[in-house]
Amino acid sequence: MTGSAALAETLRKVFKDEKLDGLIGYAAGTTPLRPRPAVFTAPGDFDAAVFDGFCVQNLATYLRRHPDRRMGILVKGCDRRAVTVLIQERQVAREDLFLIGVPCPGMLNRARLLTEFPGLETGGVAEEGDTLTVAAADGPVSLARADYLLPACRACRHRVPTDVDLMLDAPPFAAPEADTSLGELTGGIDGMERRERAALFAEELSRCILCYACRNVCPFCYCETCFTDTLQPAWMTPAPEPNDIFFYHFNRMMHMSGRCVACGSCAWACPEQIPLHLLFGKITADVAELFAFEAGLDETTPQPMSHFSEDDPDEHIG
Amino acid sequence: MEPARKTEQTPWEPRIVAFLCRWCSYAGADLAGVSRLSYPPTTRVILVPCSSRVNPYHILKALMEGADGVLVSGCHPGDCHYLTGNLLARRRFILLKRLLAYMGVEAARVKFSWISASEGEAFAGLIREITEEVRAVGPFQGFLRETGEDVYDR
Numbered sequence: 001m002t003g004s005a006a007l008a009e010t011l012r013k014v015f016k017d018e019k020l021d022g023l024i025g026y027a028a029g030t031t032p033l034r035p036r037p038a039v040f041t042a043p044g045d046f047d048a049a050v051f052d053g054f055c056v057q058n059l060a061t062y063l064r065r066h067p068d069r070r071m072g073i074l075v076k077g078c079d080r081r082a083v084t085v086l087i088q089e090r091q092v093a094r095e096d097l098f099l100i101g102v103p104c105p106g107m108l109n110r111a112r113l114l115t116e117f118p119g120l121e122t123g124g125v126a127e128e129g130d131t132l133t134v135a136a137a138d139g140p141v142s143l144a145r146a147d148y149l150l151p152a153c154r155a156c157r158h159r160v161p162t163d164v165d166l167m168l169d170a171p172p173f174a175a176p177e178a179d180t181s182l183g184e185l186t187g188g189i190d191g192m193e194r195r196e197r198a199a200l201f202a203e204e205l206s207r208c209i210l211c212y213a214c215r216n217v218c219p220f221c222y223c224e225t226c227f228t229d230t231l232q233p234a235w236m237t238p239a240p241e242p243n244d245i246f247f248y249h250f251n252r253m254m255h256m257s258g259r260c261v262a263c264g265s266c267a268w269a270c271p272e273q274i275p276l277h278l279l280f281g282k283i284t285a286d287v288a289e290l291f292a293f294e295a296g297l298d299e300t301t302p303q304p305m306s307h308f309s310e311d312d313p314d315e316h317i318g
Numbered sequence: 319m320e321p322a323r324k325t326e327q328t329p330w331e332p333r334i335v336a337f338l339c340r341w342c343s344y345a346g347a348d349l350a351g352v353s354r355l356s357y358p359p360t361t362r363v364i365l366v367p368c369s370s371r372v373n374p375y376h377i378l379k380a381l382m383e384g385a386d387g388v389l390v391s392g393c394h395p396g397d398c399h400y401l402t403g404n405l406l407a408r409r410r411f412i413l414l415k416r417l418l419a420y421m422g423v424e425a426a427r428v429k430f431s432w433i434s435a436s437e438g439e440a441f442a443g444l445i446r447e448i449t450e451e452v453r454a455v456g457p458f459q460g461f462l463r464e465t466g467e468d469v470y471d472r
Contacts, residue, residue: 190420196422202462247375250418310395316416317411
């Protein structure tokens with residue numbers, strides 16, 4: 001489906017028929033295996049459109065940048081749920097949007113493929129059914145797609161977007177549905193000794209350079225002034241010092257509670273490959289366990305952090 | 319706040335920042351004082367309008383700036399001056415407490431409690447309890463410091 005004429009034609013037709021001001025999709029990127037988000041604004045733009053197993057980035061992030069325009073957007077399951085959350089938070093209006101759904105085949109772990117097959121270029125991974133054929137230096141290698149899914153995608157139970165205006169055909173490649181859950185992904189850490197957990201996060205987060213790529217890529221990090229940027233009060237010093245790194249990641253997760261759709265864009269964007277799924281997976285699993293809530297499934301259920309129940313758990317009070 | 323450091327002259331004592339809601343817990347602390355109850359002088363009280371005024375920023379910042387423990391206390395459920403503030407705070411705090419523990423911070427460092435204006439005795443008991451709990455885990459060294467090696471010197 002990468003750069004297929006059929007995809008370009010379908011999107012072009014929607015763009016014209018629906019008289020859209022712009023359509024947010026993916027185009028080929030300039031770095032290997034990293035398609036870039038693209039806003040198509042003219043019928044001639046669509047020849048660049050692609051959709052493959054590396055289109056990880058959540059496109060809902062870009063909706064707020066086009067206010068008062070009728071925008072089309074290509075949505076996987078997680079993008080669709082992010083749109084729902086943005087509608088709930090009144091950041092975008094449903095009637096301004098034309099949602100083009102694509103059943104998600106499960107997204108691939110670019111970093112791992114590039115580590116195992118150095119020098120891999122865009123187009124070096126052919127996707128077919130549940131297998132990948134990688135153009136490695138010493139000949140093609142066949143891999144099971146399921147083994148190379150991103151952690152968030154391995155745990156995803158909502159691949160097919162719902163309530164879209166147009167549903168595209170499923171791409172001719174896909175991995176089997178979820179083989180794990182966010183709770184399972186993080187459960188191993190819950191079972192560790194405290195010191196082991198502390199050492200794990202100290203080690204992983206020591207690589208953080210506070211570049212804020214994870215914040216910038218997130219559909220829900222849309223505050224005009226982020227707590228990281230305020231000087232009065234200065235919550236953080238701008239240097240990547242352990243306390244500040246912890247403060248940043250911890251508070252970002254608190255802000256994500258009840259909103260995160262576990263799309264994994266933050267982990268994908270991280271230049272240091274910090275396993276951020278361990279953080280958003282934990283907060284998402286906790287919200288599901290404590291408040292029986294999953295973000296982005298339904299516009300009418302109030303978000304758990306703006307709401308309470310008299311029967312809420314109080315195991316932590318004492 | 320000056321960081322608490324163990325020196326030969328003065329043995330380390332826990333430093334606890336207590337965020338007390340002005341309607342219940344602060345009055346409870348006041349009652350403990352007026353009743354001349356004795357409890358360890360380890361807390362620095364910060365008056366807040368409501369327990370839901372306390373943001374995760376405040377709790378983490380207190381620890382980053384030298385506190386060894388943090389207490390947040392408000393009105394019992396149903397008694398909130400603003401009707402539902404403490405119930406909203408309760409949701410936030412359970413996630414906060416679980417995520418802190420998950421990331422390897424000792425559970426005893428952050429404590430939540432409901433103390434009413436008539437519970438001076440309970441307040442004194444709570445401070446005694448939290449002081450001992452924090453004393454048991456020792457001085458707070460900062461977040462992300464517990465590695466096998468100093469990863470920040472690489």
